[in-house]
Amino acid sequence: MQMSKLFTKTSKTAPHDADTANAKYLIQGSFVHQEMAGVYSWLPLGLRVLNKVVNIIREEMDAIGGQEILMSALQPKENWITTGRWDSVDILFKLHSQTDKDYALGCSHEELVTPLVGSFIKSYKDLPCAVYQVQTKFRDELRAKSGVLRGREFGMKDMYSFHATQEDLERYYQKVLQAYIKVFQRCGLDVKVTEASGGIFTKNVSHEFQVVTPAGEDNILACPNCTYAQNSEVSTLKEGDKCPDCGGVLAAVKGVEVGNIFDLGTKYSDAFKVEFTAEDGSRQTALMGCYGIGTTRLVGTIVEALHDERGIMWPKLVAPFAIHLVSLNSKDEAVQAKIMDTAATLYEDMLHEGLEVIWDDREASPGEKLADADLLGMPLRILISEKSLKENSVEWKQRAEKDAKLVNLQDVMEEAQGFVEE
Amino acid sequence: MQMSKLFTKTSKTAPHDADTANAKYLIQGSFVHQEMAGVYSWLPLGLRVLNKVVNIIREEMDAIGGQEILMSALQPKENWITTGRWDSVDILFKLHSQTDKDYALGCSHEELVTPLVGSFIKSYKDLPCAVYQVQTKFRDELRAKSGVLRGREFGMKDMYSFHATQEDLERYYQKVLQAYIKVFQRCGLDVKVTEASGGIFTKNVSHEFQVVTPAGEDNILACPNCTYAQNSEVSTLKEGDKCPDCGGVLAAVKGVEVGNIFDLGTKYSDAFKVEFTAEDGSRQTALMGCYGIGTTRLVGTIVEALHDERGIMWPKLVAPFAIHLVSLNSKDEAVQAKIMDTAATLYEDMLHEGLEVIWDDREASPGEKLADADLLGMPLRILISEKSLKENSVEWKQRAEKDAKLVNLQDVMEEAQGFVEE
Structure with missing residues (x-):
C-alpha cells in the first residue's frame, strides 16, 4: 500500500476527550473513526489489524473443532422471554417494527444458538458439538468509555459448546482455555487466567483472561512465570506468595479482561428443552459452555499494552503491515529521483x-x-534517504527497539524476509 | 470436512411456507436457519458460500482501487436529519437508548460515509477515492419474502466514490460497471445491465444488474449475446428487435436485481458540505457515486438461477466444497472396511x-x-461403492450433467485436480 493513495490521514493532535491510549492512538492514526460515543467505524489500517486478530481466533477455534456460523443480530422477543432475560438485561437494545413486532438487537446469542443447535441434536451421537461466530454485538451502555474497550457496538467471537456429560464439557472447557491462551499470546500479549469470583452461590465454573498492562481496570495477583492469576478482591493469596502452579512469586498488577469462558450448565438448554437420547436410552438435557473474546476490544487492549509516548508498537502477527518503508524527500532533483527509484524498486520487490x-x-x-x-x-x-544512500544502505529500525542500524541495499530483501518469518 | 462431524443435517422435506427455490433448498440443506420472517442465520455450508461470494467481490473492488473499511451499524439521528431522510425513509429501524438518544440502524451508509470520507478531503489531490465495506443492513420491511432475497437483515457490499469532476466520476462509474459484470460472471450467473428508469425527473444515471432466471420478478428485454438489456416497462425496443450494442435478437426474460450503481451527484456531499480546493483555487463540492451488491441476496439468486427439482447446482467458484465424496455403505464387513479405507485415503489425499x-x-x-x-x-x-470397487474405480458425476462415468482409482486424484483447476 502506498500512503499517498490511502484515503485516511493521521492527525497531529490527539482527540481532546481521549481517555485511554487506545482512544488516542487509534483515532489519531485513523485506524478508527468515532461516529458517536462508544461507536466506531474501522478504517483501512484498523480493519487490517482487526481482520488479523479475527483470523488468529478463527484458526484456534477451528483447531479445536469449532464450526463457524453467523447468527442474525435481530432476535425474536419470544426467545428472550423464554430465558427470562427480556426484562432483566438492562443493556439490551429493543426495536419495535412497523409490523408491530418486538426484536432484541443481540448483545449475546444464547437465545438464538440454543434452539438453533438444539434442533439438530437428537441423540448422544450428535454430541459434543461446538459452533462459533464473529459477529457485531450491541449494548445500550449508560456510559461508553475507554475507546474501543467499552462500546455500544463492538465485535465479538462467541463460541457455544454442547455436551452429553459434565465430564465431556469440562474436557472441552480446558481445551478452549488453552486455545484462548494461544490466541492472546499470538497477539503479542502477556495473558493471565483468573478463576472468576462466582462465590458460593454459583456452582458453575468460569474463567477470565486478563492482559497485564498498567492501563488495566482490574487488580490481579499474577505469576510472572506462567498464566496463573487471581482477582485481588477475592484472592486467598497475597503479594509475595508462591504461585500454586509453578512456584513463581506472585505480584500485584493491573489487567484488562479480554475474554471469558463459562460452564453454563443447563441454564439455556433447560429453557429451550434441548434434550437428547442418552446411550442408556434415557432422555437428558444437554450441557452447555460458552466462550467469548471481544475482537475490537482485543485490538484496543493490544494498543494499551504495547505503546509508548510516540505511538503504537504493533506485534508482528497483527500489525497492519510488517514493514513501513519510508523515502525521505530531498530538494536536489537528481537525489530525489534516486531515492524514489530505490524505494520503488524495494517496494515492488x-x-x-x-x-x-x-x-x-x-x-x-x-x-x-x-x-x-x-x-x-x-x-x-x-x-531511504540521501544520507543512507551515500552508504549504499537503508536505515533499519525496529519500532520496539531504540537503535537503528544501516543495512546494505543488496542485503535488505533477505534481512526483511528473515525479520518477517522469524 | 467429514459430514459425520458437521452439526447440521439436511431435512427430508422443504419448509411448508417456502415461496421460492432459494428458501426451499437453502433451508432444507441447512445452509441457513430461519430465525423469523426475513431474518436468517448462516450455517457452516451457507457461510462458506457467502464468504466465497464476498471474497470474489472484494477482489474485484480491490482491483479498481476500492479501500475496505467497516462502518458502524448504529448511526446518529442527526446525520439522518441532515440529509432529510430520518422521516422519509419508511423502512428505517430506529432505536431509543437508555441515555435518551435516537439512533438509526443502518439500511444504507451515505449518512456515515459522506462526513467520514469528507473529513479527509481538503484538495483535489485527495480525489478521487473509493471506499467500500461488507456490512449487515437492516430494513423494517412491511413484508419479507422470497427467502434470502428480501430480508429484514441482510449482507451487502456498498462502495462509495468521491470525485473532483463529473468526467472523473463517469470514468470510475464505468470501471465499477465492468467490475460488477465480472463479479456476477465469476459467480456463474448470466447477468444483464439495464439503465434504470429514472425518467425525466432524475438527471443522474443509474444502472441495475439483472440475473436472468425464470424466478425473477422483473420483466426485461435482454440480448442473449451480450449484457445489454432494458426494463420492459420503459423499453423503447420490443422483442425481436436488434440489440443496439451487438446486433443480437432481443428476448423478453425474467430477472432478479442483484446490484445497482448510482451517480449521486452532490446530493450527500452538499448536505455534509464535502468541499475541496480545486486545481484553479476555487472551492467546489465533491461528486459522489454509490455502488451496491446484496451479498446474501446474491447467494439466493445463484440458487434461483442454478437448481433443478432435486436441489442446488453450485458453480465451482462459490460451492461450499468443489467435491462431494460419497462412500456407500455395505453390509459385508470386509467390503465395508475396503470402501471406508479407499474413501479415507482419497479424502486425505x-x-x-x-x-x-x-x-x-x-x-x-x-x-x-x-x-x-x-x-x-x-x-x-x-x-465409492462395492460396485465401483469391483472395477477398481469410482463413479464420477458432475452435478450439472446427466451421466456418470467410471474413473480408475489411480487416475482419480489427477482428474479431480484437473476438474477443480479448469
Missing part, C-alpha cells in the same frame, strides 16, 4: 515476495514521516 | 493437495446419501 509493506511515498517533511511511522507503529521501519 | 472436499462418511442409506448430494449441490460427486 517486497510485494513480489509477499511481504506486507506500506510505503510512505508522500510529499511530506522528514519530521512528519518519522512521527507518523512511530504513531502508526509497524514493527520494522526501513528508511 | 485431496486435503493434502488443497482440494476442497466434503466426505459423506455417515451411517446412512445409499438413497439418503445420493439425495443429499443432489440437494447440497457440490459440482462434482465422487462415489
Whole structure:
C-alpha cells in the first residue's frame, strides 16, 4: 500500500476527550473513526489489524473443532422471554417494527444458538458439538468509555459448546482455555487466567483472561512465570506468595479482561428443552459452555499494552503491515529521483515476495514521516534517504527497539524476509 | 470436512411456507436457519458460500482501487436529519437508548460515509477515492419474502466514490460497471445491465444488474449475446428487435436485481458540505457515486438461477466444497472396511493437495446419501461403492450433467485436480 493513495490521514493532535491510549492512538492514526460515543467505524489500517486478530481466533477455534456460523443480530422477543432475560438485561437494545413486532438487537446469542443447535441434536451421537461466530454485538451502555474497550457496538467471537456429560464439557472447557491462551499470546500479549469470583452461590465454573498492562481496570495477583492469576478482591493469596502452579512469586498488577469462558450448565438448554437420547436410552438435557473474546476490544487492549509516548508498537502477527518503508524527500532533483527509484524498486520487490509493506511515498517533511511511522507503529521501519544512500544502505529500525542500524541495499530483501518469518 | 462431524443435517422435506427455490433448498440443506420472517442465520455450508461470494467481490473492488473499511451499524439521528431522510425513509429501524438518544440502524451508509470520507478531503489531490465495506443492513420491511432475497437483515457490499469532476466520476462509474459484470460472471450467473428508469425527473444515471432466471420478478428485454438489456416497462425496443450494442435478437426474460450503481451527484456531499480546493483555487463540492451488491441476496439468486427439482447446482467458484465424496455403505464387513479405507485415503489425499472436499462418511442409506448430494449441490460427486470397487474405480458425476462415468482409482486424484483447476 502506498500512503499517498490511502484515503485516511493521521492527525497531529490527539482527540481532546481521549481517555485511554487506545482512544488516542487509534483515532489519531485513523485506524478508527468515532461516529458517536462508544461507536466506531474501522478504517483501512484498523480493519487490517482487526481482520488479523479475527483470523488468529478463527484458526484456534477451528483447531479445536469449532464450526463457524453467523447468527442474525435481530432476535425474536419470544426467545428472550423464554430465558427470562427480556426484562432483566438492562443493556439490551429493543426495536419495535412497523409490523408491530418486538426484536432484541443481540448483545449475546444464547437465545438464538440454543434452539438453533438444539434442533439438530437428537441423540448422544450428535454430541459434543461446538459452533462459533464473529459477529457485531450491541449494548445500550449508560456510559461508553475507554475507546474501543467499552462500546455500544463492538465485535465479538462467541463460541457455544454442547455436551452429553459434565465430564465431556469440562474436557472441552480446558481445551478452549488453552486455545484462548494461544490466541492472546499470538497477539503479542502477556495473558493471565483468573478463576472468576462466582462465590458460593454459583456452582458453575468460569474463567477470565486478563492482559497485564498498567492501563488495566482490574487488580490481579499474577505469576510472572506462567498464566496463573487471581482477582485481588477475592484472592486467598497475597503479594509475595508462591504461585500454586509453578512456584513463581506472585505480584500485584493491573489487567484488562479480554475474554471469558463459562460452564453454563443447563441454564439455556433447560429453557429451550434441548434434550437428547442418552446411550442408556434415557432422555437428558444437554450441557452447555460458552466462550467469548471481544475482537475490537482485543485490538484496543493490544494498543494499551504495547505503546509508548510516540505511538503504537504493533506485534508482528497483527500489525497492519510488517514493514513501513519510508523515502525521505530531498530538494536536489537528481537525489530525489534516486531515492524514489530505490524505494520503488524495494517496494515492488517486497510485494513480489509477499511481504506486507506500506510505503510512505508522500510529499511530506522528514519530521512528519518519522512521527507518523512511530504513531502508526509497524514493527520494522526501513528508511531511504540521501544520507543512507551515500552508504549504499537503508536505515533499519525496529519500532520496539531504540537503535537503528544501516543495512546494505543488496542485503535488505533477505534481512526483511528473515525479520518477517522469524 | 467429514459430514459425520458437521452439526447440521439436511431435512427430508422443504419448509411448508417456502415461496421460492432459494428458501426451499437453502433451508432444507441447512445452509441457513430461519430465525423469523426475513431474518436468517448462516450455517457452516451457507457461510462458506457467502464468504466465497464476498471474497470474489472484494477482489474485484480491490482491483479498481476500492479501500475496505467497516462502518458502524448504529448511526446518529442527526446525520439522518441532515440529509432529510430520518422521516422519509419508511423502512428505517430506529432505536431509543437508555441515555435518551435516537439512533438509526443502518439500511444504507451515505449518512456515515459522506462526513467520514469528507473529513479527509481538503484538495483535489485527495480525489478521487473509493471506499467500500461488507456490512449487515437492516430494513423494517412491511413484508419479507422470497427467502434470502428480501430480508429484514441482510449482507451487502456498498462502495462509495468521491470525485473532483463529473468526467472523473463517469470514468470510475464505468470501471465499477465492468467490475460488477465480472463479479456476477465469476459467480456463474448470466447477468444483464439495464439503465434504470429514472425518467425525466432524475438527471443522474443509474444502472441495475439483472440475473436472468425464470424466478425473477422483473420483466426485461435482454440480448442473449451480450449484457445489454432494458426494463420492459420503459423499453423503447420490443422483442425481436436488434440489440443496439451487438446486433443480437432481443428476448423478453425474467430477472432478479442483484446490484445497482448510482451517480449521486452532490446530493450527500452538499448536505455534509464535502468541499475541496480545486486545481484553479476555487472551492467546489465533491461528486459522489454509490455502488451496491446484496451479498446474501446474491447467494439466493445463484440458487434461483442454478437448481433443478432435486436441489442446488453450485458453480465451482462459490460451492461450499468443489467435491462431494460419497462412500456407500455395505453390509459385508470386509467390503465395508475396503470402501471406508479407499474413501479415507482419497479424502486425505485431496486435503493434502488443497482440494476442497466434503466426505459423506455417515451411517446412512445409499438413497439418503445420493439425495443429499443432489440437494447440497457440490459440482462434482465422487462415489465409492462395492460396485465401483469391483472395477477398481469410482463413479464420477458432475452435478450439472446427466451421466456418470467410471474413473480408475489411480487416475482419480489427477482428474479431480484437473476438474477443480479448469
